[in-house]
Amino acid sequence: MRPGSVAIVGAGPGDPELITIKAMLRIQEADVILYDRLVNEELLNYAKIEALRIYCGKSPGHHSMPQETIERLMIQYAAEGHKVVRLKGGDPFVFGRGGEEALAVAEAGIPYEVIPGITSAIGAAASAGIPLTHRGLAASFAIVTGSRCHDHASPVRWDILAHSVDTIVVYMGVSQLSHIREQLLLHGKDITTPVALIENGTTSRQRTVTGTLGNIDKLAAAMKIANPALIIVGEVVKVREQLLSLEITTRSQIG
Numbered sequence: 582m583r584p585g586s587v588a589i590v591g592a593g594p595g596d597p598e599l600i601t602i603k604a605m606l607r608i609q610e611a612d613v614i615l616y617d618r619l620v621n622e623e624l625l626n627y628a629k630i631e632a633l634r635i636y637c638g639k640s641p642g643h644h645s646m647p648q649e650t651i652e653r654l655m656i657q658y659a660a661e662g663h664k665v666v667r668l669k670g671g672d673p674f675v676f677g678r679g680g681e682e683a684l685a686v687a688e689a690g691i692p693y694e695v696i697p698g699i700t701s702a703i704g705a706a707a708s709a710g711i712p713l714t715h716r717g718l719a720a721s722f723a724i725v726t727g728s729r730c731h732d733h734a735s736p737v738r739w740d741i742l743a744h745s746v747d748t749i750v751v752y753m754g755v756s757q758l759s760h761i762r763e764q765l766l767l768h769g770k771d772i773t774t775p776v777a778l779i780e781n782g783t784t785s786r787q788r789t790v791t792g793t794l795g796n797i798d799k800l801a802a803a804m805k806i807a808n809p810a811l812i813i814v815g816e817v818v819k820v821r822e823q824l825l826s827l828e829i830t831t832r833s834q835i836g
């Protein structure tokens with residue numbers, strides 16, 4: 582029997598047109614596609630009609646398919662000789678457990694490849710008009726997680742981060758927004774530091790709210806910003822206002 586394979590594929594941040602050509606080719610060839618909640622389901626229309634489509638979605642608080650089951654299915658279908666695509670939102674190696682899946686598949690002796698995708702920080706920042714670096718405003722950015730496991734301390738060193746990086750992008754942080762702003766203020770960030778929240782970035786449902794470390798939690802609560810959303814902290818958020826004030830309409834509108 583011919584050996585199957587696994588492609589761990591980044592589907593991009595939401596807008597289906599932001600997938601790479603290589604990722605699209607793997608979707609078209611796939612016999613089995615295991616896809617996550619954040620993957621735009623329109624992408625599945627490009628797969629063969631007979632391709633098996635398996636939803637592995639995890640919504641916050643609900644683990645609809647355990648990670649071990651996902652890994653077991655990837656290995657099982659590939660071992661049976663199928664071309665398996667593991668389709669994940671954004672980039673598979675950015676808070677996507679793609680590293681664990683690559684290890685599991687490699688340990689099982691299955692040929693695999695990893696195809697990067699545009700991570701949501703890059704995609705959402707672009708569609709909200711916020712450059713993550715900008716001459717004179719930001720020479721560095723960091724991507725961090727805002728989630729705290731079971732009320733344990735955050736794995737992120739906010740004390741160091743507050744002073745060492747110009748732009749901070751927080752994934753999985755909306756429910757922790759108050760804690761995050763408290764940490765940044767505690768460790769010396771100015772209360773006037775600009776902050777943006779981007780919900781459903783790059784999609785037609787994108788919503789963006791901007792404020793400061795002083796008021797962003799109230800603004801976000803008033804707008805009921807919910808997952809998937811990103812928090813961007815830094816002076817670069819001001820560039821969005823400059824772009825908006827110029828009122829030039831482009832193909833990828835600043836939502």
Ligand code: SAH
Pocket residue numbers: 594595619669670671672673674675676677699700701702705751752753754779780781782783784808809810811
């Ligand atoms: N691998 C993914 C991240 C998975 S973690 C990537 O590279 O983008 C899930 C978190 O990603 C969400 O909680 C949210 O913070 C962020 N996210 C994913 N898609 C998003 C989108 N379209 N808009 C805003 N945030 C998004």
